[in-house]
Amino acid sequence: MSESTATTDRSSADGPESEGSPEEAGRDFGRLMREITQSDLLVVVFAIFAAMLLGGLLVVLADKDVLATTGYFFSRPGDFFAAVGGTLSSVFTTMFQGAIYNTNASDVAVGIRPFTQTLTVATPLILAGLGLGLGFRAGLFNIGAQGQIIIGATVGAYVGFAWDLPVVLHLIVAVVGCVLGGAIWGFIPGFLKARTGAHEVITTIMLNYIALNLVSFALSKTAFQRPGSTNPQSPLIAETAEYPLILGSAYNLHLGFLLALAAAGGVWWLLERSTWGFQFRAVGANPHAARTAGMSVSKVYILVMVTAGALAGLAGSAQILGTEHSLTAGVAASFGFDAITVALLGRSRPLGIVFAALLFGALRAAGPALQVQAGVPVDIVLVIQSLIVLFIAAPPLVRTMFRLPAPAHVKEVAA
Amino acid sequence: MKLELRGITKKFGDFTANNKIDLLVEEGKIHALLGENGAGKSTLMNVLFGFYDADEGTILLDDEEVVFAGPGDAMAAGIGMVHQHFMLVPPFTVAENVMLGHEAVTGFAKILDLDAARATVRELSERFGFHLDPDAKVEDLAVGAQQRVEIIKALSRQAKVLILDEPTAVLTPQETDELLEIVKQLRDSGTSVVLITHKLREVQAVADTITVIRLGKVVGTAKPTASREELASMMVGRDVSMTVDKGTAKPGDVVLAVKNLSAKDESGHEQLRRVSFDVRAGEILAVAGVQGNGQTELMEALLGVIPTTGGKATVDGEVITGKSIGDVLMSGVGFVPEDRTEDGLVATFTIANNLILDLYGIEPYSKGLALQPAAITEHAERSVEQFDIRTTSIRATAGSLSGGNQQKVVLARELSRPLKVLMASQPTRGLDVGSIEFVHKRIIQERDAGTAVLIVSSELDEVTALADRIAVMYQGQIVDIVPADTDRETLGLMMAGAHGEDAA
Numbered sequence: 001m002s003e004s005t006a007t008t009d010r011s012s013a014d015g016p017e018s019e020g021s022p023e024e025a026g027r028d029f030g031r032l033m034r035e036i037t038q039s040d041l042l043v044v045v046f047a048i049f050a051a052m053l054l055g056g057l058l059v060v061l062a063d064k065d066v067l068a069t070t071g072y073f074f075s076r077p078g079d080f081f082a083a084v085g086g087t088l089s090s091v092f093t094t095m096f097q098g099a100i101y102n103t104n105a106s107d108v109a110v111g112i113r114p115f116t117q118t119l120t121v122a123t124p125l126i127l128a129g130l131g132l133g134l135g136f137r138a139g140l141f142n143i144g145a146q147g148q149i150i151i152g153a154t155v156g157a158y159v160g161f162a163w164d165l166p167v168v169l170h171l172i173v174a175v176v177g178c179v180l181g182g183a184i185w186g187f188i189p190g191f192l193k194a195r196t197g198a199h200e201v202i203t204t205i206m207l208n209y210i211a212l213n214l215v216s217f218a219l220s221k222t223a224f225q226r227p228g229s230t231n232p233q234s235p236l237i238a239e240t241a242e243y244p245l246i247l248g249s250a251y252n253l254h255l256g257f258l259l260a261l262a263a264a265g266g267v268w269w270l271l272e273r274s275t276w277g278f279q280f281r282a283v284g285a286n287p288h289a290a291r292t293a294g295m296s297v298s299k300v301y302i303l304v305m306v307t308a309g310a311l312a313g314l315a316g317s318a319q320i321l322g323t324e325h326s327l328t329a330g331v332a333a334s335f336g337f338d339a340i341t342v343a344l345l346g347r348s349r350p351l352g353i354v355f356a357a358l359l360f361g362a363l364r365a366a367g368p369a370l371q372v373q374a375g376v377p378v379d380i381v382l383v384i385q386s387l388i389v390l391f392i393a394a395p396p397l398v399r400t401m402f403r404l405p406a407p408a409h410v411k412e413v414a415a
Numbered sequence: 416m417k418l419e420l421r422g423i424t425k426k427f428g429d430f431t432a433n434n435k436i437d438l439l440v441e442e443g444k445i446h447a448l449l450g451e452n453g454a455g456k457s458t459l460m461n462v463l464f465g466f467y468d469a470d471e472g473t474i475l476l477d478d479e480e481v482v483f484a485g486p487g488d489a490m491a492a493g494i495g496m497v498h499q500h501f502m503l504v505p506p507f508t509v510a511e512n513v514m515l516g517h518e519a520v521t522g523f524a525k526i527l528d529l530d531a532a533r534a535t536v537r538e539l540s541e542r543f544g545f546h547l548d549p550d551a552k553v554e555d556l557a558v559g560a561q562q563r564v565e566i567i568k569a570l571s572r573q574a575k576v577l578i579l580d581e582p583t584a585v586l587t588p589q590e591t592d593e594l595l596e597i598v599k600q601l602r603d604s605g606t607s608v609v610l611i612t613h614k615l616r617e618v619q620a621v622a623d624t625i626t627v628i629r630l631g632k633v634v635g636t637a638k639p640t641a642s643r644e645e646l647a648s649m650m651v652g653r654d655v656s657m658t659v660d661k662g663t664a665k666p667g668d669v670v671l672a673v674k675n676l677s678a679k680d681e682s683g684h685e686q687l688r689r690v691s692f693d694v695r696a697g698e699i700l701a702v703a704g705v706q707g708n709g710q711t712e713l714m715e716a717l718l719g720v721i722p723t724t725g726g727k728a729t730v731d732g733e734v735i736t737g738k739s740i741g742d743v744l745m746s747g748v749g750f751v752p753e754d755r756t757e758d759g760l761v762a763t764f765t766i767a768n769n770l771i772l773d774l775y776g777i778e779p780y781s782k783g784l785a786l787q788p789a790a791i792t793e794h795a796e797r798s799v800e801q802f803d804i805r806t807t808s809i810r811a812t813a814g815s816l817s818g819g820n821q822q823k824v825v826l827a828r829e830l831s832r833p834l835k836v837l838m839a840s841q842p843t844r845g846l847d848v849g850s851i852e853f854v855h856k857r858i859i860q861e862r863d864a865g866t867a868v869l870i871v872s873s874e875l876d877e878v879t880a881l882a883d884r885i886a887v888m889y890q891g892q893i894v895d896i897v898p899a900d901t902d903r904e905t906l907g908l909m910m911a912g913a914h915g916e917d918a919a
Contacts, residue, residue: 273785273786273788274784274785274786275775275776275781275784275785275786276784278768278775278786279775281761281764282761282764282772285761285762285763285764286757286760286761286762286763288757288758289757289758289759289760289761289772290761290772291720291740291758292718292720292740292750292752292758292759293740293744293772293773294739294740294741294742294743294744294745294773295741296739296741
């Protein structure tokens with residue numbers, strides 16, 4: 001009761017003349033975005049918990065051993081619960097072995113391989129997630145990491161296979177190429193928003209399609225096509241442009257991971273300790289007050305999108321220079337979209353994003369093992385991811401489910 | 416109908432908005448509920464109207480206990496409420512709005528019986544001299560007329576007790592007088608009226624009984640014959656001076672010069688038409704006018720929030736129109752926006768960060784790209800002390816502050832750099848008496864330090880208290896600029912469009 005009246009109170013306090021105007025609707029949308037992108041830690045934790053719970057339920061329901069026992073549930077319920085327990089424990093064991101430490105391995109060096117795989121998968125997620133989180137903090141709901149990764153990877157790939165440069169320099173130039181590619185792809189929606197007011201959700205989604213089809217188109221041209229192959233894939237990039245493997249050739253973990261951690265530190269400094277970040281956060285939290293205080297909101301939009309694009313471009317470099325080594329239309333996999341979840345889960349804060357990316361990296365790394373060893377379809381990982389987003393996007397739902405207190409600002413209005 | 420509240424307590428979490436409040440409204444009397452913003456007046460009325468459930472206490476109508484589950488129950492029991500923000504559907508006609516929620520239908524075809532609603536409007540309108548056309552669209556009506564529609568709405572539902580929540584906040588002085596006349600008529604026809612307000616003048620003019628509440632508690636009752644000082648000190652809990660102490664202005668050279676300034680709002684309507692005036696160093700020019708007559712646009716055009724379509728403004732001879740907001744601010748203009756929560760502060764930022772919202776880019780608060788936390792903290796601590804900002808910590812969010820303290824944050828920030836011009840819109844809107852005193856004192860201090868001050872206020876009391884000269888705006892134009900001692904009557908007429916000499 002009190003919460004619903006509080007919301008009524010707030011809307012009625014906006015004054016008669018402004019009610020229902022498009023600007024007002026825009027403000028409500030912004031408020032909603034802020035609530036979703038910077039939700040309470042409690043909501044995030046419970047959203048993960050709820051998603052895991054529902055995911056587990058789905059796994060159990062789809063398991064054939066469990067299904068078999070439901071036929072005679074009432075005569076021997078013990079069998080049913082044993083089957084449920086068996087399925088769940090095998091799923092969680094497999095996930096642990098697939099993502100963190102393989103207990104069946106002959107030695108430690110092999111045992112930790114799943115963990116390094118988790119870190120490797122987390123690398124592009126951290127980088128793209130940082131870019132998106134930065135945008136969220138500035139009030140920009142950037143959906144375009146996917147396209148920015150693709151364009152970044154495309155430029156990086158070209159530098160990698162077409163140019164012949166000395167060691168170290170080649171890698172640096174290729175990374176810069178990735179960053180520039182992503183930054184340009186981020187600049188476009190930022191510029192459009194600043195100049196024309198075109199909403200970034202729409203423009204970034206469309207630019208994702210353009211990027212995807214652009215790379216497919218490029219791969220059909222001789223400049224990008226691998227000689228002697230009719231498949232749409234580029235030549236392998238030169239070894240001089242590859243990220244060095246930091247734990248040796250037995251593992252896939254590459255320098256990009258350290259770069260991602262450094263980027264997380266950099267983004268933290270940018271947001272919390274620099275005048276740019278001060279403007280980003282002010283514009284994100286209250287663009288009207290930011291503007292009245294003399295900040296250029298347009299400039300902030302462009303700067304944020306360029307930085308976000310550059311970070312997504314770095315994510316592209318992790319893919320092309322770190323793991324893939326050859327450009328295909330699927331170079332970005334679904335990292336650009338998963339990064340949205342990662343940024344939401346990390347509450348748009350650098351440290352949170354690193355942890356969220358590690359969680360997702362672990363889920364992804366465990367996927368193949370789940371399929372092979374536990375017979376659980378790999379899609380369950382996607383289902384869990386989607387459930388997390390769903391729960392985070394509906395904070396009142398999570399609060400109601402777990403009887404969490406309402407956030408402070410709702411109470412304030414009521415008082 | 417007699418209305419009685421006994422021991423009403425309403426809590427929001429740890430916060431007690433109403434603490435054992437007793438209130439007795441006699442039949443056919445005007446009962447004023449006097450208190451500062453945030454004293455708990457509106458909460459009490461929302462409890463009475465069924466919006467909130469009281470944690471304790473009972474409501475009695477004619478000595479019988481009643482329980483309201485929602486506004487519908489309260490209305491059915493004969494309680495009508497006119498909210499501060501009208502609950503009308505703008506594109507609907509007066510008659511449609513009046514029937515909204517209890518639509519009558521014709522006997523056979525079951526279609527809306529608009530004629531019945533029209534008849535009701537005409538009948539009530541005539542009885543109380545409202546001059547309302549039942550077929551006029553509400554969006555075309557003046558604010559005062561819209562309020563009368565709300566009153567008719569309540570009366571058409573046989574309201575025996577009418578609650579008016581801050582009814583005069585949006586009215587011109589003349590409209591206010593008209594409303595107070597209507598309230599007296601209602602009383603004489605037997606309706607009980609609860610008048611919620613923080614304006615002493617109105618209370619003294621019409622109330623039969625006055626109940627003063629402070630911090631959620633009834634602090635006493637008073638007779639309407641009580642002096643303004645007595646009422647104010649009951650409301651605030653200490654002695655307050657009702658007049659602003661200020662010496663005579665010593666105007667210097669013209670600092671802010673505005674010539675033929677015109678501007679359009681976002682939807683392309685011309686809101687500012689060839690406005691010209693000067694403000695000298697060391698004087699306060701206050702712009703009076705009913706809200707929505709271009710004052711907001713005047714400030715926004717000067718600051719550069721909206722583009723100008725003609726004319727120019729200069730500060731110390733340098734043109735500021737056409738510059739970016741940041742450049743205008745940095746050329747020595749301090750700005751206190753009308754809507755401080757929307758435009759003046761970032762509610763989720765700390766007080767410290769809000770205090771550098773337009774200073775973050777200059778030394779010592781930043782060097783190059785890097786913010787300097789030590790300087791920011793020091794600045795915040797100094798401002799909190801100098802401006803008496805009541806907070807537990809400079810790391811608390813601005814949103815956690817009361818309105819008065821929020822305004823002090825805005826003021827502290829704007830006055831913390833050397834100013835040539837201070838522009839303040841509605842500087843004390845929604846503030847308690849204590850904060851109003853403080854803000855006024857600071858503004859006068861700034862004037863005495865030689866700053867040119869431009870104030871926009873829709874509170875005539877504030878205009879007359881602060882101004883050295885008064886400019887009255889009507890429909891985007893300056894009607895006239897008159898001396899500060901011009902009487903309220905004349906100002907009121909000018910606010911309705913009459914020129915100075917006609918009005919006087």
